[in-house]
Amino acid sequence: MSKTTHFLAETAQVDEAAIQALPGSRKIYVEGTRPDIRVPLREISLSPTTTSGVDEANPPLLVYDTSGPYTDPEADIDLRRGLIELRRAWIDERDDTERLDGPTSEYGHRRANDPTLAPLRFDLTRTPRRAKPGRNVTQLHYARQGIVTPEMEFIALRENQRRQALSTKYAGTEEVERILGHQHPGENFGARLPEEITPEFVRDEVAAGRAIIPCNINHPESEPMIIGRNFLVKINGNLGNSAVTSSIEEEVDKMTWGIRWGADTIMDLSTGANIHETREWIIRNAPVPIGTVPIYQALEKVKGAAEDLTWEIFRDTLIEQAEQGVDYFTIHAGVLLRYVPLTARRVTGIVSRGGSIMAKWCLYHHRESFLYEHFEEICEICKRYDVAFSLGDGLRPGSVADANDEAQFAELETLGELTRIAWQHDVQVMIEGPGHVPMQLIKENMDKQLEYCDEAPFYTLGPLTTDIAPGYDHITSGIGAAMIGWYGCAMLCYVTPKEHLGLPDKDDVKTGIITYKIAAHAADLAKGHPAAQRRDNALSKARFEFRWEDQFNLGLDPDTARKYHDETLPKDSAKVAHFCSMCGPKFCSMKISQEVRDYATEHGLDGDRQAVIKGMEEQAERFREQGGELYRDV
């Protein structure tokens, strides 16, 4: 809050904590078929394994990188200028958009010309783009025409994480490859996970509506990414101010912090002061897609009186935000009048903010909401900027008791109906999901969503598997998120420890992100995503070999791992110690068992059991003769 009064555009500075490369890591770029397709990956360098004084190299690990230019020391970061327009040429070349003279929304125009906002305003020198009359600029539209866009190629390279190259260029010994290459078969529940993601596969998935690429033509700064169950599971981080707390700078900091730790998209859910300007700062500096819930801002415009909302105000808000570059809109068009009373006997009624706003509007006017009635007009707007739909679950359960009830599934059916309408307009769609759901009821959500919404990507909040742990809802929901991700959910919306209690701060954002990276990765592993296990294997190999620095650096949060280790064994020498404070030097099982292994492999005891037993008999005596000492001095 302290920053609120001090924020000034001319002195805005990037959060120093967000622009360091991660430990042991460097940014690399994989080039596509044209030089301006440069796909960022993070390369984690590993130290060699030393056995009997001989070093054996460990190949570096490449991981998906959401942090954008911030972690590239070559990049010149200046929040006031924003990020470079990565996709500008691609959009230009398609020649289906035009530059406007300025914002065409009434509100956007007004804000741009309000002199009192000058100190806060991002200095955007260019004007918005819009589709030329009669053109449709969505990735879905291109995909259906058989066009593989640069965005699609970018995504294919990004999803592959260069895993094919790894087995050749970076190949270590056969032993290293055996360990790193091992992967358990997955249970994919109908997902299709090819060994190699090709640009054509991306196009095909988008064309079928099974995946979306949120990339508004007015957000050329963003690095293309895809959301679909046949790709890596993604996560979203929410931020945004409220009337009670926070400032523009804090929210930008949360964004750069969130993507550093792995947020694939960011939703700006601001409901407080200067929503328009806050969003501009975020989008101009975001290398990931930005989502919003436009009804929040629309409600601000009518001073919080839901019944005063009109289609005209909402429409103007959509255009305002589309011209700023919002990549996906949460639209609660499935809250139908007849569903509202179905929530009356719930334990927690309607807990979606957007859902409750629309419910109130419907009750007051006794008619279907303007979101539902004007849905095709919303599609018309979306296709002129390529804004994807995130069809909101306004009636999601807010408690375990309300899970999977009639209101929830009735709305889901309507979301399916709206999905098909959006698809008629070639507008990309994903579907939002619950909420609070006990474990045994989670799969029904996924199954019904696939059925009702014809495999459009599912995007769920948690779900929280119990209500009884305020302060720990990142965990109650991380459990449900991992499970639904396994079952086929394409993107998981994080929940922070502050859920139900207050606005998350930067620490909460990080905790939420890491928890959800765990859930998403656990889901990728369980689905059997090709090479998902490579990182687990590399980390476990490092752990077993007491390569502490590598263990930290391969983790999702090297800083915290290092800090925890150092609390009890801070000395540098402990980083090469063959133990930690958990067990101490004499009791470390890793240490003992590595020596069991050395002993067994040295003596050829890793074959079939009979040979092993015979071999061991012969070797046991020699082992004793040598003193039987398996411990080594550190």
Place this chain on the structure above:
Amino acid sequence: MSKTTHFLAETAQVDEAAIQALPGSRKIYVEGTRPDIRVPLREISLSPTTTSGVDEANPPLLVYDTSGPYTDPEADIDLRRGLIELRRAWIDERDDTERLDGPTSEYGHRRANDPTLAPLRFDLTRTPRRAKPGRNVTQLHYARQGIVTPEMEFIALRENQRRQALSTKYAGTEEVERILGHQHPGENFGARLPEEITPEFVRDEVAAGRAIIPCNINHPESEPMIIGRNFLVKINGNLGNSAVTSSIEEEVDKMTWGIRWGADTIMDLSTGANIHETREWIIRNAPVPIGTVPIYQALEKVKGAAEDLTWEIFRDTLIEQAEQGVDYFTIHAGVLLRYVPLTARRVTGIVSRGGSIMAKWCLYHHRESFLYEHFEEICEICKRYDVAFSLGDGLRPGSVADANDEAQFAELETLGELTRIAWQHDVQVMIEGPGHVPMQLIKENMDKQLEYCDEAPFYTLGPLTTDIAPGYDHITSGIGAAMIGWYGCAMLCYVTPKEHLGLPDKDDVKTGIITYKIAAHAADLAKGHPAAQRRDNALSKARFEFRWEDQFNLGLDPDTARKYHDETLPKDSAKVAHFCSMCGPKFCSMKISQEVRDYATEHGLDGDRQAVIKGMEEQAERFREQGGELYRDV
């Protein structure tokens, strides 16, 4: 570490943080068929729901309470004296035990008579008990003879949490009961969860080997509890010093802290200095069963040289610990010589400390371990004190890559064989399980364990569903723990954020416990344990009604919930505010939807859809006439 040099028995003091009642809570006791069966429960008082100025009472919620006398303001806590002998009369009355003159183990005798240890030693005035010659004092033995012990009756009352009484004595209005009483059907995978737990049901489950009651006759201070998949899912918290860090006082503090937050049992895994004395302090002050891994201490006795371990040293250690009151022993008797080479090609070899010690011994001596060869003699010891087995999974996977491999399941088969031997001696048994297992492979662990071990209770560490998050393994494992608890695991061994990195401190203990309480409760909900959902419902009702204090107090960690809330809205007035800082006053969906609900119910709109629509038409006009203002002033 600072406490190490200062610990003195004569000045030992209880951790002040552990002896306060939890907020809004008081300890109550449910009396059984005899006055000395007094089962502790925690009663959480709730404030009334105020609607239009009229108060409607909310019944207090009773929850299972592991914290023992510490949270009872009536109790006079003095660590130096230890807890009262709750079960003394029950043990006496059975008249099948005798008092010994003193410790019969050579080591126990030596420690008791070492004058240099006097400053550290707990001043125990009584001597150990042992079964009279030819007698078997296990709860399993009694159960099979058809005897319902006071311990079993205590457990029945404890597991019921007085839920039958709730619907009568504490009944609120019909509406309150409707909300609180709602529960989704569970998916129990073959578990049997009766509406009411009777003492006879407890006896029957114990007799069948499907549940165990760890209660050494030398730990009369403990409050009986049960571990079995047809009961509430339990959690264990580990503590213990290592050669690198910690002291007696710190470990006792971790115990009292751990049970405050819900640890059902505690394992003392000390491997550092003064193991014997540390354990004595813990047991004398522990109202929950204490487990150990005796091989750790045995290894200390041979100065860390695994090959020097002998049956005699181990046997003496078992007797030493049994006479102190250890309630269950982890015994890695399933690590057979022929299984060791199966681990040689693993990514992380053997990661169980006990498993690696035994593997080393087997290799060195080239014979089956003394644990396996002397297993029946171990049974003879256990049945004289009623120490339960926790058959250790010495070959559990230490990485996702090694999950569900031949070594792991071969050992599990052997554990099944040992289970049947233990049962021949009427010794209680549970089986330890992994480890690191990706989600899609978890259920196979549960299914095989039930099959191989004839439904003996399963007790798992996690499992961790990915290896890539050191510093967050409470979460990677909490996901797996919730799932395996759902599938039928009886007790979940916690993992703290320090796992793989260092020894947990008090904060880590709490984080681990709360995470595992979430997992256990999520599992109870998913299994459909009767009335598990009552707490979720009560909390969600409080949340929906903005009863902030109740929401905090009903949570697993009221202190943290309150702290998080107060970070952004610290004023007392905010505790009755109909919003939090997350959304601010205008956007709170709970606030809006409560008013939607009030509106709907006031107008009879919660019936069938057709009536609703008709009714709404009639009422909408009146709603508008009233100004349509759903917001209330705070």
